[in-house]
Amino acid sequence: MDDNAKALKERGNKLFEKKAPFDSLCQEIASNFYAARADFTTQINLGDEFASHQVDSYPELVRRDLANAFASMLRPSNQQWFEAHVDDELEKDRNVRAYLEYMTKVTTRIVYDPATNMRRTAAECDNDLAAFGNAVFSVVDNKNRDGIVMRPWHLRDCAWAEDEVGNVSAMHRKQKITLANLARQFGPDKVPMKWRNKLEKDPLCEVTIRHCAIEKEHYEPYGAKKTFGGMPFVSVWYTEDGDLLGEIPEPMMPYVVPRWAKVSTSQYAFSPATIIALPNARLIQRMMLTLIEAAEKTVDPPLVATHDAIKSEVDLSAGGITWVDRDYDERLGEAVRPLNLGRNVGLGVEILERQRQMLAEAFYLSKINLPQSREKTAYETARLVEEYVRNALPLFEPLEDEYNSALLDAVMARALRLGAYGPPDMIPEPLRGQDVRFRFVNPLREAMAKR
Numbered sequence: 001m002d003d004n005a006k007a008l009k010e011r012g013n014k015l016f017e018k019k020a021p022f023d024s025l026c027q028e029i030a031s032n033f034y035a036a037r038a039d040f041t042t043q044i045n046l047g048d049e050f051a052s053h054q055v056d057s058y059p060e061l062v063r064r065d066l067a068n069a070f071a072s073m074l075r076p077s078n079q080q081w082f083e084a085h086v087d088d089e090l091e092k093d094r095n096v097r098a099y100l101e102y103m104t105k106v107t108t109r110i111v112y113d114p115a116t117n118m119r120r121t122a123a124e125c126d127n128d129l130a131a132f133g134n135a136v137f138s139v140v141d142n143k144n145r146d147g148i149v150m151r152p153w154h155l156r157d158c159a160w161a162e163d164e165v166g167n168v169s170a171m172h173r174k175q176k177i178t179l180a181n182l183a184r185q186f187g188p189d190k191v192p193m194k195w196r197n198k199l200e201k202d203p204l205c206e207v208t209i210r211h212c213a214i215e216k217e218h219y220e221p222y223g224a225k226k227t228f229g230g231m232p233f234v235s236v237w238y239t240e241d242g243d244l245l246g247e248i249p250e251p252m253m254p255y256v257v258p259r260w261a262k263v264s265t266s267q268y269a270f271s272p273a274t275i276i277a278l279p280n281a282r283l284i285q286r287m288m289l290t291l292i293e294a295a296e297k298t299v300d301p302p303l304v305a306t307h308d309a310i311k312s313e314v315d316l317s318a319g320g321i322t323w324v325d326r327d328y329d330e331r332l333g334e335a336v337r338p339l340n341l342g343r344n345v346g347l348g349v350e351i352l353e354r355q356r357q358m359l360a361e362a363f364y365l366s367k368i369n370l371p372q373s374r375e376k377t378a379y380e381t382a383r384l385v386e387e388y389v390r391n392a393l394p395l396f397e398p399l400e401d402e403y404n405s406a407l408l409d410a411v412m413a414r415a416l417r418l419g420a421y422g423p424p425d426m427i428p429e430p431l432r433g434q435d436v437r438f439r440f441v442n443p444l445r446e447a448m449a450k451r
Contacts, residue, residue: 004220005238008212012172015159022268023156026132029274032281033063034131040156056288058356059281062363066273067126069368073396073442074404075122080108082408082438086431095428103412103436106420110148110411117150118407124152125258129403130363133260133271136171139410140254141418148414153255160257162267163215170214171255176206182245192243209245212236213254221247252413258403277362284355291348298340305336367391400440408438 023040030038035051044050054060075081084103090096111118125135137152153173163169180203183191191199198205216234233250259269274281305314309324314336324336360366415421424432 005236005244006242008172008214008219008236008238009210009240009242011170012159012210012212015161015172016174019159019268022266026155029131029271029278032278032285033059033274034127035060037128037131037154039154055285055292058284059277059359062277062359062365063127063130063274065365066363066368067123067130069364070126070129070396070399070403071122073368073392074399074440076442079441080104081442082107082404082440084412084436085439086434086436090430090434093428093430096431099426099428099431100436103421107408107412107415110415110420111408113147115142116148121150121152122407125403128152128155129258129260129271129399131271131274133262133269133274135258135403136173137256138254139256139407139414141414145418147418148411158255160255160267166264166267168253168255168257168267170212170218171253171257173211173255174208175211176208178204178206180204182207182209186237186245190245192239192241208240210238210240212238213250216249251417252410254410256403256406256410258399258406260399260402273363277359280355280359280362284352284359287348287352287355291352294348301340303336364392364395367395404440405438412436412438 027038027040027042030040031053035054036044038044038050051057051060071077082104084100084107085091086096086100091100110116121137125137128135132155134155135152136155136158137150139148139150141147142149157174159172160168161170177185179191179195179199182195183199183203188196188199195207213233213235216232219234219236221234229249231249231251233253234247235250235254236247237245239245261272262269303314312321421427
């Protein structure tokens, strides 16, 4: 057992222990809004009907709509949604402007390269953000170091710590991996002895390993002479028993952790939509079940029958016959009569619709659509646009920094190291040493420009 890996495991265990109540909350949220992700504290097996406990799908639909809104607002696929830029004065230089346009095109090509896996990663993270307020994905070099790979990770398997200014400074992650992939990733000689026999007999056997991305100053490398090239982060892989699998330097934190609404007392954020809508989601499920039962009683009501008067089984099928004693006097009441219990189903439907409206409000669905200007004056349209921006800005603007900027900064940093933007002498002299950032073009920014 390696002492460094053992120390990392102990740190990770403490973070996972502290995170256990948050996982329980996420499990409850997922059960109501994101059933496919409801495996924080339980296990979903292949083939399970994981949404069988739900009666109404509306809570799932509003979560999906909000996640889709994140994609369409932050990363609209029908337009160039980001541009590399620096100081406006520098951009007056034609060479600087041309190189920034070149960087934008290269970054776009990298991001939307199928091998980068951005689309699937973003789709999964959008849903995690909408439901839980947090998402985790990695941005790393591919195996051949000629491209970039993104991959989303389950929040259940991740625990992180912050530095003194609130940035994620250490990420601990658990991962199930087959022995065949373990040998492919680290080499057969790195597979622990206890697993080598299994590797030959059952290469698809799954084992659990851990990965920790941490600031170099908080980790002492296995080799005393390792300096990691002066890079600020280090990635360490190890087994649950503390056997070191590998350690490599990182130019930056390999994980991007978008967080929606965060309070200063925790490194974990929350979704303001699901937190306030959780009681409504539970109530909707209960109400829908009651309404279904009431509708069944209305269409197929229970019956009341006089015991001594009925001479056969009650046959409710079409053309069926139920025999009644010929001596029974129906002035005493019908021998068989329906019991009308579901008379006011409409009242329940009205209350259910009110709860659904509250759910839509909680998920900002009434605020994320651009106002329609048909048959309105220019003044009225301008006022509607102002109202839209005022409502939508608090929702999407923080995510531009937490999500879009972090994603593009990670891609650009790695692309620069891989030489994707050409040799260093291609960079115009005024641009060298400057901090290149990204500005965004999306429906929200367009609406702001119309104000």
